[in-house]
Amino acid sequence: MTGEENLNPFAVAMAQFDRAACYLDLDDGLRELLKTPKRQLIVSIPVKMDDGGLRVFEGYRVQHNVARGPGKGGIRYHPDVTLDEVKALAMWMTWKCATVNLPYGGAKGGVRVNPKELSRGELERLTRRYATEIAPLIGPDRDIPAPDVYTDAQTMAWIMDTISMFKGHTELGVVTGKPVELGGSHGRQEATARGCQFVIREACRMLGLPLTGATVAVQGFGNAGSNVARFLHEDGARIIALSDSKGGIYNPHGIDPEAALEHKARTGALHGLPDTEAITNEELLELPCDILVPAALENQITRRNADRVRARLIAEAANGPTTPAADDILFERGITVIPDILANAGGVSVSYFEWVQDQYGFFWSEAEVRHHLERIMTRAFHEVRATAERHRVDLRRGAYILAIGRVAEATRVRGIFP
Numbered sequence: 001m002t003g004e005e006n007l008n009p010f011a012v013a014m015a016q017f018d019r020a021a022c023y024l025d026l027d028d029g030l031r032e033l034l035k036t037p038k039r040q041l042i043v044s045i046p047v048k049m050d051d052g053g054l055r056v057f058e059g060y061r062v063q064h065n066v067a068r069g070p071g072k073g074g075i076r077y078h079p080d081v082t083l084d085e086v087k088a089l090a091m092w093m094t095w096k097c098a099t100v101n102l103p104y105g106g107a108k109g110g111v112r113v114n115p116k117e118l119s120r121g122e123l124e125r126l127t128r129r130y131a132t133e134i135a136p137l138i139g140p141d142r143d144i145p146a147p148d149v150y151t152d153a154q155t156m157a158w159i160m161d162t163i164s165m166f167k168g169h170t171e172l173g174v175v176t177g178k179p180v181e182l183g184g185s186h187g188r189q190e191a192t193a194r195g196c197q198f199v200i201r202e203a204c205r206m207l208g209l210p211l212t213g214a215t216v217a218v219q220g221f222g223n224a225g226s227n228v229a230r231f232l233h234e235d236g237a238r239i240i241a242l243s244d245s246k247g248g249i250y251n252p253h254g255i256d257p258e259a260a261l262e263h264k265a266r267t268g269a270l271h272g273l274p275d276t277e278a279i280t281n282e283e284l285l286e287l288p289c290d291i292l293v294p295a296a297l298e299n300q301i302t303r304r305n306a307d308r309v310r311a312r313l314i315a316e317a318a319n320g321p322t323t324p325a326a327d328d329i330l331f332e333r334g335i336t337v338i339p340d341i342l343a344n345a346g347g348v349s350v351s352y353f354e355w356v357q358d359q360y361g362f363f364w365s366e367a368e369v370r371h372h373l374e375r376i377m378t379r380a381f382h383e384v385r386a387t388a389e390r391h392r393v394d395l396r397r398g399a400y401i402l403a404i405g406r407v408a409e410a411t412r413v414r415g416i417f418p
């Protein structure tokens, strides 16, 4: 392996596709079709700022593939968002929905903005204008956004309201991840973490690694990371390290995630939590631990640090945290990776439940949501595992082989129009 690793997320997504597609009997044209995003929209979003000035932000919505159903995927607000990143995230959504067998294609949106610098009013105006700009693409039967990095239930409520104003009636099913009071589903908020917990339990059984007493490091303390830490702590695991965008905290004897949440709510950051030592995000990834959960952004485990990772199991709550070169190093070293398109599919699975509930106007209890989520995640884990074993590959390739096969089959039976 020579030369610099290509960390462009779309290049990574392409490489992941190629590394799995070669196990399937696909002709060149179909391969090309499956790799290509179906629609890409770039919009400019003018926002009146509180100081009277005007700022213009760039936003995107990409539908990668809709062969199996409407596009589905979150909207990300982050200063580093690019079209290539959104294309990659949309492609990952296609494979994610197919891995857990939801009747959806893949899509994703993003706005290049630092939401921490905006007031609530500015964020609302940005969101409503972005929703208006992407309105031609979205709808309950065509493309259904949801929360992602730095967006939440309030963001979804604004989008739902904006689209409903244009329609002249309330359109609950246009987005998921809404507040429970407004057509949202019980269990959606913590669904990504809950799904991750379910597949971690299965992987631990597979590896003969008892979850009780297992040491865990979690990178990222947003909705996914903070809840994974809480749930694994409840399962009896020892959370030895946590981090957010400002840095990490470490205590080999264990950190109480509730105390960390309370500290972060009060001070705005994890650092300074009593009885913890400051570490960097990079150091967190290299700690000796049983389970490592990257729950932040892409390209965290790369060719540079993969040989220093000392976890037994990696569960990707984030999208795209591990590069293909790192995958090879980890596989060779016997480290099991539960890939993002499986590990974090709990979020979109409960989004699917929310969409179903909105269509029927009939809402489920939290116990029902959890039961169906566990069923979906456990089945998907074992299907991925069986596919990986059959081809003697890692779980990422197994998941891709399963997912690409499903989308390819949908495309084949539909045929190419006209």
Ligand code: GLU
Pocket: 072, 073, 074, 075, 096, 144, 145, 146, 147, 148, 149, 176, 177, 319, 344, 345, 347, 348, 349, 351
């Ligand atoms: N943003 C989440 C993801 O990456 C959820 C997407 C959804 O619920 O549609 O999977």
